[in-house]
Amino acid sequence: MSMDLSRREWLVGGAAVAGTMLASSLSQAQTVPEPNLNPTADNPIRAGFNENVYGHSLRAKKVMLEAAEKAHLYDFGSQMQLKNVIAQMENLPGDHIAIGNGSTPFLERAAFACAIAGGKVLAPAPTYNSVLGTARMLGIESITVPVGEDLHIDLAAMRAAMTDDVKLVYLCNPNNPIPSIIEKNALRDFCIEMSKKAMVLIDEAYYEYVDNPDFASMKDLVTEHQNIIICRTASKIHGFAGVRIGFAFAHPDTMKKISSPFNISLANVAVAGAVESYQDTEYMNFVKQKNRECMDILEKMFEDLNLRYVKSNSNFAFFHAGRPSTEVAQELRKHHIWSGRPFQPYTDWVRMSTVKPEEMQYVADKYREIFG
Numbered sequence: 001m002s003m004d005l006s007r008r009e010w011l012v013g014g015a016a017v018a019g020t021m022l023a024s025s026l027s028q029a030q031t032v033p034e035p036n037l038n039p040t041a042d043n044p045i046r047a048g049f050n051e052n053v054y055g056h057s058l059r060a061k062k063v064m065l066e067a068a069e070k071a072h073l074y075d076f077g078s079q080m081q082l083k084n085v086i087a088q089m090e091n092l093p094g095d096h097i098a099i100g101n102g103s104t105p106f107l108e109r110a111a112f113a114c115a116i117a118g119g120k121v122l123a124p125a126p127t128y129n130s131v132l133g134t135a136r137m138l139g140i141e142s143i144t145v146p147v148g149e150d151l152h153i154d155l156a157a158m159r160a161a162m163t164d165d166v167k168l169v170y171l172c173n174p175n176n177p178i179p180s181i182i183e184k185n186a187l188r189d190f191c192i193e194m195s196k197k198a199m200v201l202i203d204e205a206y207y208e209y210v211d212n213p214d215f216a217s218m219k220d221l222v223t224e225h226q227n228i229i230i231c232r233t234a235s236k237i238h239g240f241a242g243v244r245i246g247f248a249f250a251h252p253d254t255m256k257k258i259s260s261p262f263n264i265s266l267a268n269v270a271v272a273g274a275v276e277s278y279q280d281t282e283y284m285n286f287v288k289q290k291n292r293e294c295m296d297i298l299e300k301m302f303e304d305l306n307l308r309y310v311k312s313n314s315n316f317a318f319f320h321a322g323r324p325s326t327e328v329a330q331e332l333r334k335h336h337i338w339s340g341r342p343f344q345p346y347t348d349w350v351r352m353s354t355v356k357p358e359e360m361q362y363v364a365d366k367y368r369e370i371f372g
């Protein structure tokens with residue numbers, strides 16, 4: 001780690017500490033962990049799962065440890081607190097917000113609601129698999145619409161594929177595994193139009209990473225349009241993938257179909273951590289900056305090796321390796337680097353998640369060494 005970097009990382013930790021008067025017993029946790037430049041089978045570089053390898057913000061970590069002391073109690077107070085934080089941040093009424101154990105429960109329940117309505121799902125391909133996988137499990141049909149030549153979601157083709165029996169339209173924006181976005185005005189029109197015929201679910205799992213004037217969250221639509229659901233997650237920029245917090249934004253009548261009437265299944269540790277994490281803009285900016293540094297490293301490698309790639313709006317890249325992604329994964333695994341799984345039909349493209357910039361440079365160096 002360079003002195004410059006460690007100093008900057010210390011500053012982020014230090015400011016967070018000052019803000020929350022972290023107990024001295026936690027002082028070890030003040031520094032951002034060292035990058036993993038000697039990966040092993042037990043401690044690989046995890047560039048395969050779109051996680052935040054920096055973990056939680058120090059502010060979140062502190063309150064989570066405190067909340068663990070009260071984990072034997074039902075805790076409805078902190079749920080209200082979290083809802084208020086999100087309501088204020090997003091400028092939404094509290095009754096339009098539901099909290100879940102990640103966003104997956106909402107994605108799954110939307111598929112359940114579609115099945116109950118006896119309908120089909122309409123979605124682009126490739127995209128995130130939760131809704132389509134649940135639909136498959138429930139035995140309901142899905143209509144999938146290939147992304148365009150430019151690998152962007154093709155709204156015109158989706159419109160053309162819409163039928164009367166589609167009861168759920170799923171869009172992931174930014175998409176996954178292709179980190180493209182849908183232009184905001186076109187998406188807004190599409191959502192409003194489709195919501196007259198079916199439920200529309202926009203999965204904004206990666207929205208915090210987007211730095212693109214053509215992007216906008218569709219969250220504002222939920223107050224005016226009953227059939228629109230927005231899903232968000234703390235699993236990405238907040239590092240809560242293993243802690244589990246996510247959100248749905250929707251009209252209260254729609255919320256009844258996709259959320260529990262009595263939310264007893266949230267973990268108090270997770271909720272308390274999220275209250276803090278969502279207010280820690282310094283940490284979010286830090287992670288976003290590190291993500292940008294990683295993306296610069298990857299994009300330089302793509303340019304140098306003349307590999308086609310999709311400009312990323314997220315915490316992962318998608319590039320044309322020109323060889324099976326299984327082969328890339330296998331070779332990188334020999335060096336204890338994990339990369340993304342294959343995504344049909346783009347089996348010679350690779351999804352690579354960002355890690356810490358030093359680790360990303362290590363990955364890029366190894367990639368050049370093996371395939372360059």
Ligand SMILES: Cc1ncc(COP(=O)(O)O)c(C=O)c1O
Nearest residue numbers: 102103104128176205233235246
């Ligand atoms: C687009 C998308 N939505 C949802 C999820 C799952 O989120 P959660 O951990 O909140 O259940 C992921 C996880 O990778 C994802 O990529």
